[in-house]
Amino acid sequence: MGAEALLSAVADEVSGCTRCPLHVGRTQTVPGEGNPLSDVLMVGEGPGVREDATGRPFVGPAGQLLDELLQSIGWAREQVFIANVVKCRPPGNRDPEPEEISACRPYLDRQEAALDPAVTVTLGRHSLRRYLPDARIGEVHGRLRRSGGRFVFPMYHPAAALHQSSLRETLFADMRGLPAALLAAREAIAAERTESVQAILPDPAPPAPTAESDDAEQMTLF
Ligand code: URA
Ligand code: SF4
DSSP states (O other): OOHHHHHHHHHHHHHTOOSSTHHHHOSSOOOOEEOTTOSEEEEESOOOHHHHHHSOSSOSHHHHHHHHHHHHTTOOGGGSEEEESOSSOOGGGOOOOHHHHHHHHHHHHHHHHHHOOSEEEEESHHHHHHHOTTOOHHHHTTSOEEETTEEEEEEOOHHHHHHOTHHHHHHHHHHHTHHHHHHHHHHHHHHHHHHHHHHHSOOOOOOOOOHHHHHHHHHHHO
């Protein structure tokens, strides 16, 4: 199955999911959306009021800021894939509980496996914790990090800048570093693939001299 089919299978399953108590209060599930061929995955926390009402991620005030952030580097949300650590809205916008995050985890795992992103941008601390459990956002934001076999680019949650305006500049500054981080990650991934192919396949033998190249060599002798 291709990424698109895998991602829509996840969305289908999520729509009927009752694996954690968050299913009780939801209006709609918010599985995530975006370009199935993108190699950038952005992971937020969980749906808010507008997301719950529409079934789409990041469409409220935090989403508007995320759109601005993407636009600031010439990207559009249709070029990336946007998901959350929980797919149903925590009541009153409270933080998701650890049990809810772990109940929902297989869906994000499968989305990630389907996309196989070069970079995962974490938005906020719940998303950061999934990849770098001991990292502190104040220390790692805006810098490409490794987590297992993956590259992670931690950012503050856009909603945080709505409450704390000093974070706005930090978010835009970090975003400016994302295109270069993506290129660096792509290059590292390509180099690792080449290395692993070379470990399996022997170096190709040098081409055997042909009659033509013998002639050419002789020509130079005269
Ligand atoms: N905040 C999130 O973390 N995710 C959304 O989808 C919307 C707001
Ligand atoms: Fe299922 Fe996730 Fe919704 Fe909980 S938050 S009901 S695990 S889809």
